[in-house]
Amino acid sequence: MYRMVNTLRPLEEKLALFWHGVFATGYTKLNQPKAILRQVDMFRRCGMGPFRTLLVEIAKDPAMIFWLDNKDNHKEAVNENFGRELLELFSMGVGNYTEQDVRQCSHAFTGWTMRNAPLHAARVSRDSVWPYGRLDWQFEYQAEDHDDGEKTFLGQTGRFDGEDIIDIICQQPATARFVARHLYTFFVADEVQVPSWSEVPPRDSQAIDQLAETFVQHNGEMRAVLRTLFNANFFKQAQFARVKSPTELVVGAVRMAGGHRFPDVSDVNLGLQAGFMGQQLLDPPSVEGWHTGNGWINTASLMTRINFASEQFADASLPGVQSIIEYVAAQDATASANRLVDVCLELMGPLSVSDVTRNELVEHAEEGLARTGAEVDTAAMTQELLQLIVSTREYQLA
Known part of the structure; x- marks a missing residue:
């Protein structure tokens, strides 16, 4: 929250928030704040680059590996949690793959796990809630635990590993449209929630086609897709088509009113305020992320939103x-x-x-x-x- 309020690179922070909602990873399960903060740092580094890079980085991210149980995905005991969500919520969407594809995808990510790297080798690695303590999760590839056999995925056959699977995913037209619809929802106009995308067409199919075409032409380079979006008439003409998320409301009001220039207890309260409105940063309610649009508004949250914004302008010294x-x-x-x-x-x-x-x-x-x-x-x-x-x-x- 402090970074979003004070950054001189607001698009970088807003994209970090965007990807945090897409690749939702929550503190409640991890109990490890350092890992989630590192994930957000990765979104800052990679958020405007190739989508392929982002998928590879999230697949190797210790917070995601723990969150979706890929640490329990073994050659002889496959866990399909990450493989399923990679296809359903992170890249393609329901209806664009089969259950066989989920299983084959999961086999390709066996051996992609994590290790604890203590700050001092003499200390014993064990779980810890210390934000900067002895625990330091790192990605680890265990070749002996990887299924190196032949796999058939989305119609292609080979001895695929995780990066091969991601290459195939990024070649799919469904992936281009899925990412385009996410961007449209975040920057232009509220859509139905992601699980309904296979049944409900986009609000503006031409806009999605335009963004998806740029995605394909530029090999998933997000900077190019964003350039198309921000220069498009459908973006420039959009008005009152989205309900501000709690984070957008809090950050926007605070940036306008001023203050919060140095980390303080009051900055912690800002993060809590967004939580009171229904969006606790770093702790989305599920792998689906937050339900947006009108889902942000109810009688309690609306009163909290109005009172918070009004209070920011009650202090003339700001x-x-x-x-x-x-x-x-x-x-x-x-x-x-x-x-x-x-x-x-x-x-x-x-x-x-x-x-x-x-x-x-x-x-x-x-x-x-x-x-x-x-x-x-x-x-x-x-x-x-x-x-x-x-x-x-x-x-x-x-």
């Missing part, structure tokens, strides 16, 4: 709030209610709102200006209006 107040005063924006509302909406986004919302904001500003008369308290009026703006329906959407 640098972002102070900057907005000073700008409003310099522009003489309190000369009229309409101008005050327009300037504040511009500074808060720019944020477009419906006529109904705008009229309510103007009416409140008019009442405030009439109440204060000639002695207009610019700071108080601006703060009031900012708190109302972040409480609007439009502010909850992206």
